[in-house]
Amino acid sequence: MKLVQNSSPAAALFILAIVSGNGIFTAVDARILRGDWPCSELYVVKEGETLQTISVRCNTLSILDDNPQILDSDDLGPGMVLYIRPPAMNTSPALW
Incomplete structure (x- = not known):
């Protein structure tokens, strides 16, 4: 559990890219997740x-x-x- 708590946002985005299935994760995708649009x-x-x-x-x-x-x-x-x-x-x- 500590691994998840201490993970950086970049690591979370990397994991999400892998889980998303297409393996391509763009800067635009990251902005959407942050709500920074x-x-x-x-x-x-x-x-x-x-x-x-x-x-x-x-x-x-x-x-x-x-x-x-x-x-x-x-x-x-x-x-x-x-x-x-x-x-x-x-x-x-x-x-x-």
């Missing part, structure tokens, strides 16, 4: 923001797909509420 599911657009700046900040490429109210990047304005898809754990197949 820059955007919530509902994002309020601020003055001067563009789809590109929001995509970079939230590390997502699916803003247009997930928000049918945006037909064109010109439709974006301050106060508009966007749905930001929560990141998913890496589900890519193992490389080895």
